[in-house]
Amino acid sequence: MNIPKIRIETTDALIGITTTKPVQTIVQPKAELDLQQPKAKMTIETTPSELFIDAYEARESMGYQNARSRIAEMAWQGRQDVLEGIARRAQEGQQLMRIEDGGNPIAEQAKLRDWQPYTSLNIKFIPQPGSLKIHYEPAKVDIRIEPQKVINNTKINKPVHEYIPGKVNIGMVYYPSVRIDWLV
Template sequence: MNIPKLQIESTKAQIGLNIQKPVQEIQQPKANLDLQQPAAILTINTTKSKLTIDSHAARESMDYKSSISRTKEIAQKSLQESLDGIAIMAQEGQQLVRIENGGNPIAEQAKLSGRQPYSSLNIKFIPQAGSVKVNFAPAQVDIDVKPQKVINNSTINRPIHNYTTGKVNVEMLQYPSLKIDWLV
């Protein structure tokens, strides 16, 4: 027995895509820099230091005396020696006045006046310690600094942006079909 058959033929649809990609261009130009830094204002005030050295006493201790000091010293020494001489003469005169008390004052006075006085050895450091007077007043420094602000005249440059959109074209390469047939 022959049974009729159903025969179906189908073809698939085919779509074709034509794609044009998008193009994007971005450029970033560098910024224009214009920076200036003015110098700070600097003011310095100083007072000079002062050093005073007084070596008058040290010079005199080393026997480097001025004519005024030397004259005063000689005058003082002369006065003292003359007073000492007058005292000795007065004492000798008193001894001679009392010659009746016994002894031999003339011989004793001759012995004393003919003898050299003993000189003593002294060690003397010259100049004497502390004889030089030193005064020092240090200098003073006042510093004033005034900083200046930065001058910024920089400019930015916007980015250059070019964009071309992409396109998609769709076309039907093959349409779908369905064919139904009976076979007997």
């Protein structure tokens, strides 16, 4: 007996997907560097050192005197000698006035004038210690520095960014189908 047969053929659907990849580019240009450092302003002021030497007393102790002080010293010494001479003569005159009191005042006065005192020999340091006056003022230095600020004209460049988006295409390559046959 022949039994009819059904034959069924199916075709699956086939979906096709095509993609285009996205393209992205990022470029970072270098910064344009412009830095300037001006020199610092510097001023230096100095006052010179000073050395003062006062040798007046040292020169005087060695016998080197100026005319004014030599004249003043001689005038004082002359005045002292005159006063001593006046006192001596007054005393001798008093002794001679009292000759009647006894003694021999003329012989005594002659003996006193004949006698010369001994002079002592001593070591003398010239110039005398401490007679030279020295004063020193050291130099003064004033340094002023005025720093200058940095001049920064650096230009930052923004990144260059390009982006092309990707695409996805979906399409049917094969549509589904069903085929039915009868076989007898």
